[in-house]
Amino acid sequence: MQTSLSWLSTHLDLSSYTVPQLSDLLTFAGVEVEGIEEKGVTTDKVVVAQIQSFVQHPDADKLSVCQVDDGSGTPRQIVCGAKNFKAGDKVPLALPGAVLTGGFTIREGKLRGVDSLGMMCSGKELGLGEDHSGLLIMSPDSPVGTPFNQLNPADVLFDLEITPNRPDLLSHLGLARELAALTGLPLKSERDHAKTATKPKRAAEDQIAIQAAEACPLYTARLIKGVKVGPSPDWLRRRLESIGLRPINSIVDITNFVLMEMGQPLHAFDLDKLNGGIGVRMAAEGEKFLALDGQTYALQTDDLVIADSQRPVAIAGVMGGEETGVTDTTVNVLLESAYFAPSGIRRTSRRLGLSSDSSYRFERGIDPQQVSGASELATKLILSIAGGTAEDVILAAGEAPTLVGEVTLDEDRARKLLGTPDMQGDEIHAILEKLGLTKKSASKQESRWLIPSYRLDLQRPVDLIEEVARVIGLDRVPSRQTAVASPVEAADRAYDFAMNLRQSLASRGFFEAQTLRLISTAQLADNPNTAEPVAVKNPLSEDHTTLRPSIVPGLIATAALNIRQGLHRLRFFELGRVFLQLPKGGSREEERLAILLSGPVSPSSWHAREPQAADIHELVGQIQNLTRTPFEVRPAKENTANFLLTSELRAGNRVLGWIAQLHPARARDIDARHPVYVAELLLSALRQGSTGPTKFEELPRFPGMTRDVAMEVPADLPHAKVATFFASQKHPLFVGAEVFDVFTDPTGTKMAKDRKSIAWTLTYRASDKTLETAEVDAAHTSILSALEKTLPAVVRR
């Protein structure tokens, strides 16, 4: 909310506080100061001067050389570029040394060779509005030599963020009340308008009929006849302009002034344009309404309207109608002041996308007790500014609702919650009293408080504790540090496991990416796995319509971005959540690790300008190095459109994840220079294999012996088949086998094209002795003969 210091100062004398002090005061009362703007002239070195004479500048057509009286007794020469003045005009003159808006300092100097000892100013140059068309011509009775800011006091504008629990601060009076409580300064009580209101008189049915008492518990109207509408006086225009409101006409300006003064929205109708009495009712379905902003709105049955006998004349609390508003020709006025229930106003304002200063306050809640007072203040102002006569009474329908009552405070509980065991009851009482609460009773333990009608937020004991905390501030509360021995949770284990994976990958040259969890529908094709994604009902853009069912699409986008920057060695991973639609409704969220790699196995350097590009075996190797769980790679029967070589990684029955090659067509799309490989792993499955402490295995005490075997097999016999064979061998001396060569000859000269030669090293060892050659030979022979029986293999002997 835009708040004027000079306006606030009409309610209490803040002259003993500097602007930063006021800013701190508000900040630590919970009112965030989002901006401070000094308006007008703060320096004394801008004075009223009178232009005595002027002549054309000898060397410049557009400049005049003026002799001015600055009140010092000595004429002063000023060169000026404006044209809008005549001899005898009074204007603001910035003397040398004056600092104007934007930090611009005035100095004595020469303009085209002629001395100029200051500057005569436009409104804009003084920071007073946007007028830059010429000098600011002041009224003829302005005393020459007087500092400009004595005649036009400077103002400070605070841009305040009022939290939704404090609607009572959405006015200058409300803020002044708060500042009075915080500083102890007295409020100028005659300005507390709520207390001086005329007692309302019950309106007759044909005058005001409320048909929606829940949405509008209280409606008042005051008739003022014979007004003369015109522009507002300077003081009123200045007040409104100071907080960024545009003056319209005296009546409308007065309602806006009262709104910003007291926080009570008012509406003035042109009485002669109303047909019959006022009705407060819900709109008919589809009812049309032409509002002040020139727009026609289609209303619904849950929109509250003010209507005459024929049509709606206002959307209650939100905006008045174009046809019944006050104009320059208005003679008779009906002044509305009412209490509308917040939820209805909020609903209507939101649905129509129509927010006003009025709806903003009603939907947060106004003080029901100020309704008559505000009407009274506006009436007084109208009578004094626009003339006319007011009817003696305010017509009212309904009752002001009681929104606050009494609250009991357990003071011990307050001390405990605040962590201030030494705080005395007297201090608590003093704080609440200066905030306007009235003590109804007090015992050693408890006190009972009557809440002022404007403090809608004070309903429960804890609300009073908050007030105490707010006023004493956290500086008064001693810091306490407690450590609690917390048992490790599943989430802790999962986090540590994930961090280890991250660190492991980063130390092997991978960059961790963090991509958005919302992806486009088009990106779903970049998932190597088929999954039903979860779509958002109200996406903000086509790029973010769906919760990702896989991290891979994000990594492919990451690859594309980096390729555009000229990078072709790509090593990325991301660890995070994916979202899967369940067939019977609902969804599942799971943590995954995705890896993308493409390009040379190591960065190019002077050792190797272009190292060999990675293949899918490098990806498999990287995964093997990540987990202690042995797994097999099982080629999938099908690939999704953007992938080849899709394979499942399995440890027994457990699926650890998938690997795949990005289809070359898709890789070309993103201008990849090398094949792109991706993997996605399920963290929970990976973690299953690595729980519990490692069990130590005794080191072999005797040396092992190795035997190599080369064999020819059909080219399409997967390695996994041979590995499975060796893994299943139970010979007591046999320890294990490893492949060390795979040879194929696509030309068919050294070996048939449909054959391949593979070579393995087999290791033998006994735990209790050094093996004899003959023992090893015998074991080896038996395993080889089993091999030839089990697999379509011809051992080379």
Place this chain on the structure above:
Amino acid sequence: MLSQLDSLKTEALAAIEAAQDESALEAVRVNFLGKKGSVTALSQGMKDVPVDQKKEVGAKLNDVRTAVTDGIESKKLALQAAKDAKAVEGIDVTLPGRPGAGVGALHPLTQIRDLAIRTLRRMGFALAEGPEIETEWHCFDALNTPADHPARNEKDTFYLPDGRLLRTHTSSVQIRTMEAAKSLPVRIIAPGAAYRRDEIDATHLSVFNQLEGLYVANDVSLGDLKGTLEYFFREIFGANTAVRFRPHFFPFTEPSFEIDVKLEAKGKDARWIEIAGCGMVDPAVFTAINKARGDTLFDPDTTTGFAFGLGLDRLAMIMHGITDIRHLIDNDVRFLQQFAA
């Protein structure tokens, strides 16, 4: 014979000196000390030496043999040393090292999150988590948010067709944790993603990262909240960092505060930067939890607690002076590699 021995010694030492490599030196050894070598031949002549000279000649012969043997041995070492020196000749150690697999990096968000987690774990906070697709009850109702609160609007919050929503804050994990708690105290932190229907620009993401904290027991005070968060921010930003608490409003805490830390930007005066929100858990939250649990573990008359939440993206930006939040989701390697360990 004695003079023969003298000249043999001179000859042998000269030959040793002249040997250029190991094989030349071996030839010298064979020449003098081998089975048919000159020294060997002379020692075989000992039998012909008159008895009275045997002692003198024998001593001389030994002297020659020792001198030759030692000479060969030390020459051998000298040759090896020269060879070793030659092996590293011309190596330019100033060349760049081999890159190996290259240097990777953890994302700066991961790093800052881990720093935050490690710091809070030292105070005995355990980790907690909850779903990102949430019910309106967990995200709003249980957190004392009025039914017509603007945050629930479809303009601000992503919804799914089935009525659930994408959580707008990690505070829903407070609710999940208290619903499932077996006993007090509850002392958790929950890092996680949250969603708001914001256009992505230099300071906003539609998906962002938060860290939530909650401590509920029977005697938790505002002093605990203050002490914990002062400690936390001083651990993160330095022991002398000024931390201040400004009263604020959140539906699910009362009293509520925003936290500012005073930080210096490069070449600028230190200024207060808003970094987190916090407060004492509102009793209405405990009431909602009890209703859902069907018991009174969180008795609003005796149980108290504090909660806090901070934006990790913002923390990373402040910490590293990152000017555009989109860097955090672009994953440009030129950005990421600046954060290599």
